[in-house]
Amino acid sequence: MTEPLSRTPSSKHGGTLLKMTGMTKSFPGVRALDDVSLEIRAGEVHALMGENGAGKSTLMKCLFGVYKPDGGQILLDGREVSFRSPKEALLGGVAMVHQELEQAGKMTVADNIWLGRFPRVKGFLPIVSDGEARRRSAELFASLGINISPTARVESLGVGERQLLEIAKAVSYGAKIIVFDEPTSSLTEKEAAILFSIIERLKADGCGIIYISHKMSEILKISDRVTVMRDGRHIATEERARLTTEKIIKLMVGRELTERYPRLDEPTGEVLLSVENLSAVGTRLKNATLSVRAGEILGIGGLDGSGRTELFECIFGLSKRASGHILLNGREMENRNPREAIKNGFALLTEERRVDGIFGILDLTDNTTVSSLRDYLRGPLLSSAKMREKTRSYIDALKIKTPSEGTKIRSLSGGNQQKVILSRWLLTKPRVLLLDEPTRGIDVGAKYDIYLLMKELAAAGCAILMISSEMSELIGASHRVAVMSAGRIAGEIKSSEATQEGIMTLAAKYL
Ligand SMILES: Nc1ncnc2c1ncn2[C@@H]1O[C@H](COP(=O)(O)OP(=O)(O)OP(=O)(O)O)[C@@H](O)[C@H]1O
Ligand SMILES: [Mg+2]
Missing domain, CATH: 3.40.50.300 (P-loop containing nucleotide triphosphate hydrolases)
Structure with a gap:
């Protein structure tokens, strides 16, 4: 032990x-x-x-x-x-802290760390003495500067907290x-920031x-x-x-x-999407107003928790609207649920793609075409040749690393899986494309390919909204940046005039 x-x-x-x-x-x-x-x-x-x-x-x-x-x-x-x-x-x-965490949800935090190890109390049964495990967990967390209750259930923790828990566990095993x-x-x-300070301590x-x-x-x-x-x-x-x-x-x-970013052409189209005074039930989103022209890429900046993802979810019908209007080409859109939103020409690439976007046992072709199947109908049947051909064209455009379009998606590397999910949404030919951190987990070279694809879609008349936490990406890959603060739009800056300081100032406006 x-x-x-x-x-x-x-x-x-x-x-x-x-x-x-x-x-x-x-x-x-x-x-x-x-x-x-x-x-x-x-x-x-x-x-x-x-x-x-x-x-x-x-x-x-x-x-x-x-x-x-x-x-x-x-x-x-x-x-x-x-x-x-x-x-x-x-x-x-030797310990590993990775993204796909498999912790037992119903267990308490303390059990999760100590189960099967110190301190066993009942004969040979691997039972943890509650008091002792709790005390040890509290000690461990204090030494690492982690603020999690040892008695909390693992399932009640956020992804970040779970990851910190995983690190604490690694430390408790004396990992080298x-x-x-x-x-x-x-x-x-x-x-x-907590993670980096823990890493400093581990180094020391x-x-x-x-x-x-x-x-x-x-x-x-x-x-x-x-x-x-x-x-x-x-x-x-x-x-x-x-x-x-x-x-x-x-x-x-x-x-x-x-070049890290392609040169964007000035949008010449009319306003395609207007969002007026949008608020969502049970979220911080409050009176968001913005408009995006056809051919325009609008970056959405702001700190974590500023309501950026909530804004997308409300536009896409994933949360209940408390007030406000969504207009497409001047026509009111209800978007009561995602299905309705997709029918109205909206597409959403979510932040948690690894969790909610991937059909692991299916191949690349199915994963790519699943949201645009009606395009491959030949009479009442699906043309798999067409589906494969389309998939191959995206494998080329995004340089997806795979033996073929018939490979199961789960055998692809993390970043390549993400590119497949992105292709899926691009194939729905959306009029409004909502991208939540589209290049997260994607390597630098491939990022450029994604920006290029965004540029092409915009040129074809699409209105694109892109949430990004990377300042240089916000400024480099969009025409204009809207910055959110505490659930509201704090202001907008033209990308050509935007600076990191300017964006940060707006992000802090309502804090
Ligand atoms: N279980 C598997 N079956 C088949 N091929 C696999 C499997 N695991 C990995 N590969 C292939 O091995 C190669 C390396 O993948 P790996 O996941 O190590 O990449 P990575 O460097 O971690 O990339 P990323 O930055 O996207 O996470 C890829 O071509 C991937 O498709
Ligand atoms: Mg990887």
Whole structure:
């Protein structure tokens, strides 16, 4: 049994904790890892970067025994290991914090951490003494600066809190290596700040941190070294101090990326969508008024919780409208539910795509065409040839990395799954396209492809609204930015005149 709260990795600061060499793994039609090596030192944050499908998650899954590598060697603290499951890895001191959390919902927070371990009270039964577990949890949380009640049910926690819980659990096992696979994509800014301070503490204790993310600013802020992978191969490992955003991008993409955003043409169309005094029942959304012209891309900025997602949900009929009007081309739209909204020409790409957008056991073609099936009718039958052809055209346009359009979506990398869901909504030929964080989890090169597609859709007369938490994206990929604050629209700025400070000032207006 691991003694809780004692974290004393045997290696000294700077010494090698983990060494993976010659890691190789193939799936049908894909060489996911080709002779990859990675070395992690005690007390470092090591960023693992690469385009969608480069092999980052696969490398980690080989470490955790989720996949059995075809070849390669893993040394932990100088000893060869080959874990057969994440549970075994955790007991061996290697923990993973990832997005798809599988925590038992009905359990309390304290049980979730200690179940099956200290302190057992009833003979051989793995029962946790409530008082003791609670006390230990409280101690653990206090040491990490986490504010969660040990008696709360896991199901009552938000995604961010669950993730912090997962980290606390890793710490309680005395993990020496902690892997974070895109940890902040569902965290609020506040939670992300807590995460970063915990990472600092773990570093000071001599843990080795592997950090996977597509957010360049995070990588530059917290990492000590960066390893870049491309097409299943190791490309480079560099000290952070010797890297810049441009250098990292070049290593990832394999060429210079001269432009991050396509040049947008000025919209010439009339106002297509007007939203007037929109408020939603049970949300903070209050009297939102805005208009978007055909051919225009409107960025929606604001802090987490400022009501941006609620605005989209209300427009799309996912929440009940308390007041206000939605006009399309001057005609009143009820949009009482999503079905009605889709019929009226609205499409919504949600923020939690991994949760509510993917039909895992179906292939790419079905996942892509499911919302636009009537376009493939030939008489009463669906033309699967047409469906496949359409899917292939989006695989090309968005550079989706897949063996074919008949591949099951769940075998795609996280970012590539997202591109498939985006194609699905683009195929509904919407007149109003609502995009909630469309490039989250998408690599830099592919982001450009998505902006380009947005530009084309706008040019074809679509009105696009895009929520983004990335300032440069808000300014670079839209014509105009509307900023929300405490449920209201705080103001609008033309992108050509927008600055980060200007947006932040508006975001704080009603706080
Ligand atoms: N279970 C699987 N079956 C088949 N192919 C797989 C499986 N898991 C991964 N792959 C393939 O291996 C390659 C690497 O995928 P991986 O998930 O490691 O990428 P990644 O670098 O984590 O990308 P992302 O940034 O999008 O998360 C991809 O081409 C993917 O389709
Ligand atoms: Mg991944």
